[in-house]
Amino acid sequence: MNEDDLARLVEFxxxxxxxxxxxxxxxxxxxxxxxxxxxxxxxxxxLRTGASAAVRALSPAEILTFAQGATWEESLKAAVxxxxxxxxxxxxxxxxxxxxxx
Amino acid sequence: xxxxxxxxxADGKELYHQDAAVNxxxxxxxxxxxxxxxxxxxxxxxxxxxxxxxxxxxxVGRAPAPASVSPRRAAGEVARLxxxxxxxxxxxxxxxxxxxxxxxxAGLWAATVTxxxxxxxPLALPEAEPA
Numbered sequence: 560m561n562e563d564d565l566a567r568l569v570e571f572x573x574x575x576x577x578x579x580x581x582x583x584x585x586x587x588x589x590x591x592x593x594x595x596x597x598x599x600x601x602x603x604x605x606l607r608t609g610a611s612a613a614v615r616a617l618s619p620a621e622i623l624t625f626a627q628g629a630t631w632e633e634s635l636k637a638a639v640x641x642x643x644x645x646x647x648x649x650x651x652x653x654x655x656x657x658x659x660x661x
Numbered sequence: 662x663x664x665x666x667x668x669x670x671a672d673g674k675e676l677y678h679q680d681a682a683v684n685x686x687x688x689x690x691x692x693x694x695x696x697x698x699x700x701x702x703x704x705x706x707x708x709x710x711x712x713x714x715x716x717x718x719x720x721v722g723r724a725p726a727p728a729s730v731s732p733r734r735a736a737g738e739v740a741r742l743x744x745x746x747x748x749x750x751x752x753x754x755x756x757x758x759x760x761x762x763x764x765x766x767a768g769l770w771a772a773t774v775t776x777x778x779x780x781x782x783p784l785a786l787p788e789a790e791p792a
Contacts, residue, residue, distance in 0.1 A: 562747060562748070562751065565770070565773060565774065566751050566755070568773055569755060569766070569769055569770050569773050570755060570758075570759075572769055572773065573755060573759050573761065573766070573769065574759075576769075577759060582698050583691055583698070586690075586691060586694045586697065586698050587687060587690055587691055587694075589694075590690040590691070590693070590694055591690065594690075598687075599683055599687075602687065605687075611765065611769070614769075615768075615769060615772045639699050644699060645695060645699060648691075648695050648698060648699075649692075649695065652688055652691045652692060652695075653688065655687075655688075656684040656685070656687045656688040656691075657684060
């Protein structure tokens, strides 16, 4: 793999991680507001860590699921349809807010 | 308020630093909203365009699968990458562009090149639970 290919692949993962983090944070803020509660200060950091770790753990085949369309939109739609997005969110959530010591 | 959690990633970074009850509350809020998030994801995709970030199939196909490496080796890979003139410069550019820590980007770079992804994961994933 040459350096340009590698840089694009890393940037793609960074973008996926950022989208995951942003969406989870917005959803959390909305849900907390609905309950009249404030989010803890470390929430954003925890989500960033969880999203990043979840993306890092994706196998090449799973990464391809997010990059198989001719356009970004097509690719992400396909990832939703394949359940890949749901699995990524699930792992990111559980890593960001674990239920107990690992 | 609940038990304190002090779990760490395999590379020694603290995974989270919150009360277990707070973690449970946040986790349950998100797991309830996952379906709505999928719809948001598609809406965001409509606004986006294919960009230079889109990886080639060849690049993805050649990337190693995630594997476990020792925290020491992972830290060594990150340090080596940051010292490398070309890779280090690219990593710093990406970190600036995405407003991320250079070490985190280098970790992702290392994970992509050398299959050290698991070095950034907890030793064991939290157990699955019903959404």
